[in-house]
Amino acid sequence: MIKISVIMPIYNDEENIIDSVSSVLNQSLTEIELICVDDGSTDNSLNLLNDFAEKDNRIRVFSQINQGSGKARNKGISEAKGEYIAFLDSDDQIVDNDALNQLYAEGKKNNLDMVSGGIQFVSKDKINYEFSCFKPITELKLRPVGDYCIPWYFYKNIFRRSLLIENNIRFPDLLRGQDPVFLVEILSHLDYFLEVPVLYYSYVTPEYNKIDNSLKYYDYFVHFYLVFKLLMADKKFNNIVLRYSERLIAMKNRAIYVNTEEELLKLLDIMDKIKSLYVTYGNVNLTNKITSSFEELISKIENSK
Structure with a gap:
């Protein structure tokens, strides 16, 4: 049984793929799959992904013409077989090798649709463990869904796949702001989520304004x-x-x-x-x-x- 499907959209990111994919494959939880959706890369990204897939049958690679990360993630959701779904961008990494194991175990034990781990922010080789109201998680705590900070950084959570499938929750077709809409739609179906004190996700903060037209x-x-x-x-x-x-x-x-x-x-x-x-x-x-x-x-x- 596949416990967690990790979905990764990729577009021209050959420099970071090896570290990002490795952070998934190094997880102590082995009952996982990594769904890589190449979004029309023109560099060597797709070849690197196929090389990984040849060596580890837990990796599944899909390719599409360039349509954006939202549609790539939607493709991953439709192909996922895991009990839970996680998301990882190709320039980010999972920090703790036991993170997926801990998040899954707590979600399964408590019968929860969403489990949240800690997130760190990386910019210009500087690591910050606190951004806005996303503070480090210090204790295992069941929280009302209204306590979620703002609808950002959906990456720091894993979600029960059946919740997404049964409610047809997908990323909207927007050039910017897809992630908050996706996360809020999930939150609207929940009463509680669980915070687990494990440093899970390493997010590389962009050095440029993504809203540029x-x-x-x-x-x-x-x-x-x-x-x-x-x-x-x-x-x-x-x-x-x-x-x-x-x-x-x-x-x-x-x-x-x-x-x-x-x-x-x-x-x-x-x-x-x-x-x-x-x-x-x-x-x-x-x-x-x-x-x-x-x-x-x-x-x-x-x-x-």
Whole structure:
């Protein structure tokens, strides 16, 4: 029986694949599979993956034309056979060789759909164990789902595969912000998750702004709409709504990518939809903050023309 399917999307990452794949194969939990989905790489990534697969039958390699990491992960979900699913990007690594074993054991013992491990953040050879409200996990603790920090870093969790399959939970077709939408949809089906004090995931923080054009910029606002639509439907997420709203408000300080009148109209439309969510949500102070933030952003767009 396969206990955990680890899904890895790959695109032109030949420099990091060996370390990333090895961190999976070195796990003490051996009843695993590594599903590698090459997303149209033009370097040597696919060849390296096939070499790995020839040496270890736990590795399954799939290849597709370039469609983005979300669709690559969705392909992995559809092919997975494990009781639980984990995700690993090809430039990241699993830190503790016993991490998957501990996460699986606790999930199985407690009959849970989601189990969370610790995450570290790596940038320019510097390791930081605390980012925002993702602090190191120091004790085994069952937590209400509303205690999850903000809907980031889905990588630090493993998820019961049946939860994803039965509820048709997949990554949306967005250029940016896919991960939070995916994670919030999972959280919306849960009451609790378990934190396990094991350093599980090593996340390489990007050194550049991933939102670098108008299409990504628009999709990031769409992601906010989809996330808050789910969060605001259940009062147990009130704290996450408050925390993640700060991320939305901060968009007024980010670079602006609007090139045409048509793009501006699309942006204004999704902003109106977001504001409508806040009005229905009923927190007047928060609604006013969002409205003010959007007005400031629109003013910056108009002045940039």
